[in-house]
Amino acid sequence: MSRETVEIEQKYHIPTVALAGDNVVGFGLGPNFIYNTGMPTRFVGVPFPFSGQPRSVLAKYVAGKDMVSGKPFMQAVVDALTKPRTAKEKLSGPAPDAPPPEPRLLAPDTPDNLQRLFMQRNWTDYNPVILPTEEKVAAMLKGTSHRPDEVIKKAAGTFGTHRPFTVEKVAIIAVMAGAKPEYLPVLLALSSRVPYSDSTTSIAHMVVVNGPIRQKIGMNSGMGALGPDNEANSVIGRSMTLIHKIIQGYVEGVTGFASLSNPLRYDNLCFAEDEESLPEGWQPLHVQMGHKPTDNVVTIFTGWNFISSMSSIKPHYAPQMAMRDCMSALSGMASTLILDPSVVQLLGDAQGITTNAMLADWLAKNVEKTAGEYWGNSTVWTVLAPLARQGLKPYSDWLKLPDDALIKPFTSDKIHTVVAGGKSASVFFATDLRPDRGTSIDEWA
């Protein structure tokens, strides 16, 4: 919201006050002001939570105190528009001070002290890291043909939109996470997707690797693919967490406010697809996204939920019906099904569903929610109600429905499949994880 206040104040010279929960106020007056907007927006703080509160409580908030100044709320609003600017609020041009430099090498210290320093600077996941000596980083850089000083991206997340990060910085993180040089192209591709989505609603990510590189670097797509039982899966997933924290600058409670956060963020659910088990007619994920079968691609998914089928498929209840049951609990915006190869086989042999497109079509036609449940999800409301108000169908029609009316929230293009697992049980996970378009790993080899 600071962006809007900056535009209104700077371009049109109209005094503006921003209303926000205290988490946003802290971000707006802290990192966002210092590194991004440069304007000390005047905020008035609304008590949290206001989402889901009845009108009577909201009335008390407005009649109560401003969470920033402690003044009566409405007095603070009036003051924000009328109190003369301070010297700090009139400042223009370069900031009077500068951020501390980041030398290429840290001051020599003992391993224990360095471990503590890395934790204090939010450079770890609070598990010990491998200390990135020059020798280890140089060895890591042998995993790519790209120069160490090549800038991967300049827009790097929260702490400023103009700081470049290089191949060498990603190699340092790769060492810290315990990666092998042959993983580096995957990590460079992952880092090129920064910034990753964050939300107070506790977003998570999933990382899926497709193409021949899966086998070359020893990723697991079989038994236990989603667990902590494979070096490449675990380390690549952990690396993404460190990239998120170090390069993007995610600091819980400072630049990000995931209320519960999400345990998937420890390793970002990183695994490879079992392309070899796909029957004819089933496309691997990267091919679903338009890549060639021989391309090496990493896909980042964003979502919240991860629902297990809990038990094997039984003969009297078809797999797609069990998937439908799980998906009806999801928001309806997108879904990715993680299927054991045995489920894919059952779908074909017993149900005549022989392609992932057929499965997506069946689910799009059969997953239902009430309009009340659909619009009752605040993320659905935040993202799709504006489109509904602008007349975009089917959302504009659904917004007019009574709460108990049934809708089919998924379209087949929003349902994706990934196949992995050990064929020891006919199980699946239904998720609301939404894929990006997939990023080439080959470009970073």
Added chain:
Amino acid sequence: MDRRKMLALLGVSPALVAGTPSFASASPGPAPAAASSGSNDLVTVMNPGIATKYALRKPLAPRLHTLEGKKIYLVDTDWDGQTSGVLQEMQAWFAQRMPSVKIVYKMKRGMFTTDDPGLWKEIAASGGDGVIIGVAG
């Protein structure tokens, strides 16, 4: 409940659980060097931190001398579908306590993160004196 019966109900063979061998010794390759060595030897390591710059400072617009008789826009971001209640309570406060203030309520187009430059232009063109925008959470 007896552990054996409970496992059977879950479809798990108690014998399988009891007899699961450890494969830890079959792990390939040596483990990475211990992160905490307890050593007092000094080590030089590379810095993962990313250098950044502070943003150029931008001044606030001059403030109003008073709100009396002014046109103030209440801009609703529709965050979480919950913000209009707060803004409507504020509108009611102005009507009761500062009735000479002309309040104009507008809902921003798009979702809360989407810019709406057309609305800012409209506010300026229509002689808006001030803007209250919210609520973000």
